[in-house]
Amino acid sequence: MSTRDIVRQLEAAKISQPVPRYSTLHVRLVDNPFMVAFVRMAGESRPWGIVYGRLNDAAPRVLTAGDGRNREAVAEICEEFGVALCQYFRAEGHTFNPITKDNLDTKDLPQIWVPGERHVEMFHHLEYAYWRVRKGDDRTQPLTVLARLSGWIFRESGRTGQQQIIDAARALRDAYAFPADTLSLGNLTTAVAWFKEDGVLPEKRIRVRTAGEQRVSPTLDPGLDKDVLSPLVEQRADLLKAGKSLTLVEQKIHDALGRELMARWNSMVDAYRILANDTRAENIGVEKLVKSTMDKYVVEFQRVERGMLDSSGDPVFTPHPETDFHGSAAAAGYFRMQAADVAYTASLVHDDAELCAEALASGHAFMAEVTDVWNTGVGRVTIPNWQVKVPIGEISRLREGEDYSLVGNPKSKVSVREVEVVDEEHWSVHIEWESPKVRDVSGPISAKPLDSSWIGHRLIFVPCDTSALTAKQAQAVWDAKDGVGAWLTHGRAPVQVEENVIDDITQLQDN
Amino acid sequence: MAGLDELTDEARRNTRGRFEQWVKNPQCETNTLSAVLNVKLADVALSLGYQPEYGQSPFAITRGLQFEGWLFKDEAKVIRESMEKVGILEANSSGFLDLRLTMNGGKSIKSVDAALEKSHELLVNLSKDKKFIPTTIIAGLMLKIPKGVMLPEATLIIDVASIQRVDDEWVIRVGEIKVFPDRGGHTDSNEISTARAQAGVYQHALQITVDSLGLTNPPVVSTNGYLVFTWPGTNSPVIRANEDLTYQARRAALGFERLDNLAQELISKKTQNLAEVDLKDWIAHSKTEYKEICWSFCDLAPRCQDLAIADDRAIVLGTEASKLLGSVSVGRAIELLEGVDPKTDVERALQVQLLAAKWETV
Structure with a gap:
């Protein structure tokens, strides 16, 4: 609590x-x-x-x-x-x-x-x-x-x-x-x-x-x-x-x-x-x-x-x-449960201000002010990049390489490329847009990520729904049965609990 | 001055239950006195006009007796098979000693003293008679814990114990039987921990009993115990073998010592002879420490909650709120949340925390 x-x-x-x-x-x-x-x-x-x-x-x-x-x-x-x-x-x-x-x-x-x-x-x-x-x-x-x-x-x-x-x-x-x-x-x-x-x-x-x-x-x-x-x-x-x-x-x-x-x-x-x-x-x-x-x-x-x-x-x-x-069944089940856990908050947080505030307070989400917008794409390729200023909260879990979504845009995905300390109260964070790159995203304004009118706006980024990736790990566990060390991870348990069980009917007869 | 020795014989008979009751809320003086003086909380509640709620269903009692009866039927055939299967006993083991009282489903032992005598005889024979071949399963092994543990002396009955020869020594292992269904990884963790804790009390009691006998070659009391549950919906036992009881036994040792000290301290405060004291009245007017857990075992919980409500104590919002608010009342915390000036450092610190968590949604 x-x-x-x-x-x-x-x-x-x-x-x-x-x-x-x-x-x-x-x-x-x-x-x-x-x-x-x-x-x-x-x-x-x-x-x-x-x-x-x-x-x-x-x-x-x-x-x-x-x-x-x-x-x-x-x-x-x-x-x-x-x-x-x-x-x-x-x-x-x-x-x-x-x-x-x-x-x-x-x-x-x-x-x-x-x-x-x-x-x-x-x-x-x-x-x-x-x-x-x-x-x-x-x-x-x-x-x-x-x-x-x-x-x-x-x-x-x-x-x-x-x-x-x-x-x-x-x-x-x-x-x-x-x-x-x-x-x-x-x-x-x-x-x-x-x-x-x-x-x-x-x-x-x-x-x-x-x-x-x-x-x-x-x-x-x-x-x-x-x-x-x-x-x-x-x-x-x-x-x-x-x-x-x-x-x-x-x-x-x-x-x-x-x-x-x-x-x-x-x-x-x-x-x-x-x-x-x-x-x-x-x-x-x-x-x-x-x-x-x-x-x-x-x-x-x-x-x-x-x-x-x-x-x-x-x-x-x-x-x-x-x-x-079965070890593999247990591992696959674990990944499926983990995927459900990730998907739950990621699905709901975009439409719930209180849940979003909770995510911010717990450091799972972060608020940022856009300070710069630029493109690193070459030729016809567009790769929008933002520099954002993030207040350092009491709890923060912001790490380089992690993916986030802009709140209100569940399908959007940005990746944290670099985190730098600006002063005692702020970080400067470089984020790269992975999706969408050329379509509009909505927030205080509705515009393409590369639009410079985002500069000056304060936005909230919440954890990206990575459940699909976790769910794939569940399948990967089974697929590893032919890999190195499979004898260790894919062996069948010797225990057959049924032997301990007295069948209902047998027990009735005994009684 | 009152003396512990003046407590009745009956006080010796449900030591484990009283110990487990005390452990649930050791900070509560009322609970401690109830355990020490062996006065049921239900009786105290009744004396204060509160209707007791707790007690075991007659169906549950019957079920428990039936299960135990089934386990020990035909020279403990059912439990033996299961114990052999999980390695507690070697295959083709034999011998069953039934020390349960006839009133509890036993066959020949009619009194506590007879059970104690037989139990004592077994422990002594294991020590000195080299030719003695003990039974491998004992039901209802009864122990008299020496003076100094909680009460002048106390009696404990071990649900099931097993004896094996290991490296030239007799090793006794204790088990706890519960009719509770074992659902593998989904088994109620509270039930498992309760059963384990109870087995720990047995292990500790058996150890100090053996130590107190001063035997030259005493049997080894194993720190490995076992829990006997049911396969859901059946009378088939499911045995959780190799339960490490080291820490549960240590918990029991420390708990008994602390309870014993508390008992001496509380009773020494009384200047009257205990026989002249209205025990219920004494307990009813002692200091309480109301907690959420009280609802799980104490018939006085509604009365203590009434007091907490009257005092507007934070515990009415639960344990977590109580930890945060400390001595600050709910009403005062609401005022602090609304921004009134704090009067003390404690209130100031609390207000900072509350206002920090009262963010506006984004």
């Missing part, structure tokens, strides 16, 4: 309300997203109940199992949820019109909302639960497809700037500064209450805290478990043993879990509406992030599913839920 963040918190405390963190919104709000929340029995990792649906549905679907430890009952609700999720994601094999690279349209972004981080983790648990198949099993049955989609959603959730899975609590924290501690804001109901509750501090703090007593994590309140659910589950077990009807007791369990699920659902809807009613515009860079999200979805999920449906019977690579078991 920077001092700037604390200043924002103080500004929020002054008006007893959350205040916007940035000038624009950094998330795509799909018109009618898919929303889901889970509850699970304490100590278990699979869901006990699921609420899901589209935002504009008349009512969401609430599914529960009689006992959260009963694998068949849990699998049943997961399967129903899985089919709905796959259809919404237009997954291969679940729709007549799957998303492919040929029909990819950013307006069709499938977006899934969850109340918080622990619900994102539930996708990982779902992957663990259903990803294993035995030789000869049908790998296109709904539960295994759900496992692969869940795995993909979980992995994607960790990629900076992705727009497909929205952790509602985090989305609010990213968009606003609250007059509260970060820990409490992990609870979505607390974050939402800061918008819903009236009044001024300090009374409002107490009301927000009271509202936040409603849990939104998948794990239920131990008090509810002890007083309500545990007696019902015990009663159910007794009835089962006596061979009596379970309908009534299971309805009671469903009602108790349903109330909890709906509390999570309502918080999510509130969070969506808060962001949808925000007057700030969507950052123009978000479109690029959405495109990247959908590209990844097609390449990393749909392509695998296409392979599964293919009747050739050839093995299809399925990522392991735990790790990649």
